Amino acid sequence: MSDDFGGPGFEEPGSDLADLFAEVGEWFSYWPVVVLAALLTLALLLLPTMIYQIDRDERGVLLRFGQFSRQISPGLGWKLPYPLERLHVINTQRMNRHSFGHRTEDGVPGDVLEAERLLLSGDLGVARIEWDVLYRRTDPVLYVFNVQDEELLIRQASQSALRQVVGDYDVVDAITAARREIARKTRSKLQDLLDNYNSGITVSEVNIQQSEPPGPVVSAFHRVNSARQIREEKRHQAEEKWEEAIPPARGRRQQMIAEARGDSIARINLASGQATRFEEMLEEYQLAPEVTRERMYLETMEAVIKESDDVRVIDSQIPGLLPHLNLGGED
Amino acid sequence: MKLLKILVALLLVLIGLPILAYVSGLVYFVPEYQNVVVTRFGEVQYAVLPAFREDRAVEDDVQPVIDFSFEDIQEKYDQGMVRRGAGLYFKLPFVDQAHYFDARVLVWEGVEHEISTKDLRSLIIEPNARWRIVDPISFYESLGDQAQALTQLASEINASVEDLISETLLIEVVRDEDLGLDEEVEELLEAVDEAPEEIDEVAVEEIRYGRGELLHRIEQDKAEHLLEEYGIQLVDVLFTRVNYPENVRENVFDRMKAERNRVARQYESEGEEIIIEVEGEISERKDELISDGRRQAEEIRGRAERQAISIWAEAYQRDPEFFRFMRSLEAYEEGFDAGTAFLLSDGNRLLQLMQDPEGATPDF
Numbered sequence: 001m002s003d004d005f006g007g008p009g010f011e012e013p014g015s016d017l018a019d020l021f022a023e024v025g026e027w028f029s030y031w032p033v034v035v036l037a038a039l040l041t042l043a044l045l046l047l048p049t050m051i052y053q054i055d056r057d058e059r060g061v062l063l064r065f066g067q068f069s070r071q072i073s074p075g076l077g078w079k080l081p082y083p084l085e086r087l088h089v090i091n092t093q094r095m096n097r098h099s100f101g102h103r104t105e106d107g108v109p110g111d112v113l114e115a116e117r118l119l120l121s122g123d124l125g126v127a128r129i130e131w132d133v134l135y136r137r138t139d140p141v142l143y144v145f146n147v148q149d150e151e152l153l154i155r156q157a158s159q160s161a162l163r164q165v166v167g168d169y170d171v172v173d174a175i176t177a178a179r180r181e182i183a184r185k186t187r188s189k190l191q192d193l194l195d196n197y198n199s200g201i202t203v204s205e206v207n208i209q210q211s212e213p214p215g216p217v218v219s220a221f222h223r224v225n226s227a228r229q230i231r232e233e234k235r236h237q238a239e240e241k242w243e244e245a246i247p248p249a250r251g252r253r254q255q256m257i258a259e260a261r262g263d264s265i266a267r268i269n270l271a272s273g274q275a276t277r278f279e280e281m282l283e284e285y286q287l288a289p290e291v292t293r294e295r296m297y298l299e300t301m302e303a304v305i306k307e308s309d310d311v312r313v314i315d316s317q318i319p320g321l322l323p324h325l326n327l328g329g330e331d
Numbered sequence: 332m333k334l335l336k337i338l339v340a341l342l343l344v345l346i347g348l349p350i351l352a353y354v355s356g357l358v359y360f361v362p363e364y365q366n367v368v369v370t371r372f373g374e375v376q377y378a379v380l381p382a383f384r385e386d387r388a389v390e391d392d393v394q395p396v397i398d399f400s401f402e403d404i405q406e407k408y409d410q411g412m413v414r415r416g417a418g419l420y421f422k423l424p425f426v427d428q429a430h431y432f433d434a435r436v437l438v439w440e441g442v443e444h445e446i447s448t449k450d451l452r453s454l455i456i457e458p459n460a461r462w463r464i465v466d467p468i469s470f471y472e473s474l475g476d477q478a479q480a481l482t483q484l485a486s487e488i489n490a491s492v493e494d495l496i497s498e499t500l501l502i503e504v505v506r507d508e509d510l511g512l513d514e515e516v517e518e519l520l521e522a523v524d525e526a527p528e529e530i531d532e533v534a535v536e537e538i539r540y541g542r543g544e545l546l547h548r549i550e551q552d553k554a555e556h557l558l559e560e561y562g563i564q565l566v567d568v569l570f571t572r573v574n575y576p577e578n579v580r581e582n583v584f585d586r587m588k589a590e591r592n593r594v595a596r597q598y599e600s601e602g603e604e605i606i607i608e609v610e611g612e613i614s615e616r617k618d619e620l621i622s623d624g625r626r627q628a629e630e631i632r633g634r635a636e637r638q639a640i641s642i643w644a645e646a647y648q649r650d651p652e653f654f655r656f657m658r659s660l661e662a663y664e665e666g667f668d669a670g671t672a673f674l675l676s677d678g679n680r681l682l683q684l685m686q687d688p689e690g691a692t693p694d695f
Contacts, residue, residue: 032339039346064579065419065505066362066381083353083360120505120573125587126580145363148435156438156459160569164542171587197436197461197566213591216584227598234602237611249617253624260628264635271639275646281657282650293656300660310672313682 046081053077059140062086071141090140095204098154100162101130118214119163125171130210131183133158133190135203142200153199161189162206163216166229175211183208355424363417366432366467376427378407378467379415381434408467432467436566437477439484445576447494452501453579457572458492458549460484466562473561483561488568491552499545500538504573507541546570 012131053076054060060072062079063086072087079085101117121127133154137143147153165185169178194201194259285292305311347396352606361367365635367379407413422429441458448454462484464470474480549568557563575583647654675682 035339035343039342042346063362063417065417066360067416067418068363086362095460095685115572115574118359120575122506124502124505124583125590127584144510146435148433149438152438152440153436153461156440156569156571159461160570163570164507167505167542176446190332193567193569199436213587215579215593217587220588220595224591224598225437227595227602231598231602231605235605237370238605241606242609244615245613246616249620253620253627256624256628257631260631264631264638265634267632267639270644271642271649273450275642278646278654278657281647282653285653286650289653296657296660300663304663304667305673305675307667307669308671308673309669311675312673 002279011227023246049082050078050080051076052079052087052089054089055091057091058089059092061088061090061144063088063138068141068145088140088144090137090142090143091096092137095136096154098135098151098158099127099130099209100133100155100158101210116159119166119174121166121171121174122168123170126214127164127166127171127174128210128212128214129185129208130175132207132209133156133163133203133206134207135194135201137200138202139200142198146198146200150201153194153197154201156208157190157193158186162186162192165189171213176212179208237303339687352424356427356429357421357424359422359429359628361417361420363432364435365425366434366464367420368430368432368467368471369422369427370428370471371423375412375468375471376422377414378414379414379416379420380467381395407466412468429472430467432464432470436463437459439481439488441485441489441571443572444489446496448496448501448504449498450500451663453576454496454501454504455572455574455576456492456496456570458568459566459571460488460567462557463564463566464562465564468559469560469562477608480561480563484557484563486559488549488565489552491549492568494546495549503538503540504542504545506538507543542570579587 003055016059030051052072054072058074062072064080065084066086069085079087101113103113110168110280117130119127119129135154144288163180166174169182183206187203190206191203194203212218289308349358358368361379361381363381365381369376370377439460439462441460443455443457446451446456462480464480470480474483546568550565554565557565574580
């Protein structure tokens with residue numbers, strides 16, 4: 001080593017400057033060690049950028065010299081050091097959630113954002129809706145190449161989509177019957193927007209958490225609900241009244257018909273009974289009309305007179321008797 | 332020792348030179364999500380766009396990042412001003428400078444401001460937009476950086492939003508596809524009025540389009556200008572928020588209250604209606620049932636009577652004289668009771684034998 005940069009012959013005792021040069025020169029002669037040490041340090045510094053680990057719910061997008069090289073599946077591996085190869089790790093499995101109308105921190109509902117949850121409805125009223133959007137980054141390559149500010153992108157697109165959809169519904173529908181429909185339409189509209197950005201994001205769900213009329217109008221909505229309940233009660237009462245009144249009337253009708261039928265049978269039976277009796281009698285009477293007639297007459301008279309308590313016989317030879325009788329009076 | 336030195340020197344060259352090349356700027360990388368503009372002494376030499384990737388084989392099926400159907404980019408490409416594809420590039424160190432611009436979808440966030448619609452109703456609108464730098468040369472020359480671009484976008488888009496909304500009816504801003512207008516909406520429109528006497532009634536035929544179309548028109552309004560002047564592609568414009576101003580909101584709430592109360596009253600009176608209606612129906616049905624019963628009973632009795640009459644007539648017809656005789660006897664029997672007083676003359680046929688025991692045959 002000493003052959004190259006200054007040997008013992010160079011040394012001039014007493015000269016500080018020469019000493020210094022000599023010392024530097026000596027150090028200089030060790031440059032390969034220095035370089036090796038520097039390279040080793042660099043290697044150690046870059047080592048972390050050469051090892052990668054992709055978790056099971058993640059995918060890696062590897063760029064070599066900036067150019068897309070390949071998608072990397074979960075596992076441990078090596079790559080060229082930064083900046084030759086860059087690895088972007090994207091979680092493709094996790095469900096991300098954004099809440100609108102209120103802040104959610106670790107699943108606990110936080111502050112209410114009044115302006116965010118008030119929406120104009122199609123009947124120019126105002127509805128108050130709070131909702132959640134759940135999504136996944138399903139295409140890591142598109143995601144890395146196209147998405148710059150994920151949170152803002154999702155927040156703006158979600159609000160715009162929901163507001164646009166609610167604009168076609170009445171307040172009442174928007175907070176009641178059409179909730180699911182609105183959520184469904186918003187999901188599809190939001191997905192269309194995100195597809196248009198080639199974002200690689202898939203919206204799994206749009207959930208309407210809460211939908212109600214705005215604060216000052218709530219009581220009026222409640223009044224409508226209770227009025228509707230009262231109306232249903234009245235309808236129920238009316239049905240009850242009907243059920244109470246109509247079956248007895250129906251029974252009465254059937255009763256009248258049945259009575260008439262009974263009477264008819266009795267009447268016809270009477271008629272045919274009497275007819276048969278007459279015919280039977282007539283048959284025998286015709287055999288001996290004179291006698292039978294006499295007998296019948298006498299028998300009847302006998303029976304009639306026998307019944308009476310007051311029978312008097314008047315001799316037609318005694319004139320003027322009739323006026324003296326106390327007719328109808330008490331004796 | 333010599334060998335070691337040579338080896339180390341070689342290593343130094345192998346590793347050190349690339350580092351030197353990278354650090355000095357001789358070599359630079361263009362990533363997939365960035366555009367690069369290379370300038371020499373401030374003058375644009377060329378741009379590198381990562382989206383020209385059609386000639387590269389990729390193991391994944393990757394869509395092109397940007398739709399490069401824009402004419403002026405094609406033109407610049409033809410002039411040799413555009414290099415295609417992400418990757419490794421060379422330039423003169425120190426002399427040439429690489430400027431990086433984001434190639435991803437960028438977001439512009441507007442602020443809320445009050446705008447009057449064509450029918451003079453106030454709305455608070457917060458617009459937002461997505462944009463990308465598709466012609467970095469224009470972008471670099473005209474704006475230079477994103478902050479400048481956002482300022483420019485704000486003024487351009489706000490102007491567009493204001494212009495177009497002032498030509499649009501309130502209902503057109505609110506509705507999207509369903510453009511039908513009913514009475515209730517007309518009433519609500521009145522509640523939103525600030526200067527009602529100046530406003531003509533909104534007729535259904537005046538409604539031309541909904542929010543989707545309005546947003547599309549706002550995009551169209553500036554899209555070409557932004558692309559030509561600044562190399563910006565306006566991807567879309569949306570409204571984060573559309574609300575009534577505070578003072579109008581109170582009116583709208585009052586109107587909604589009144590409307591709900593009206594509906595409540597309607598339900599209440601409908602309840603009464605139902606009760607009264609059903610009571611009427613009950614009475615009607617009852618009368619119907621009873622009278623129907625009576626009618627059927629009468630008919631049944633009539634038919635029976637008719638049958639009875641015919642039975643009697645058929646029988647008695649055979650000897651009317653005997654019938655009369657017999658029926659009279661029956662009437663005597665039935666008609667007189669114990670209280671009946673009989674004054675029998677001795678001429679009575681029953682008593683004739685008393686005076687004439689010889690038994691003259693009575694004469695009937």
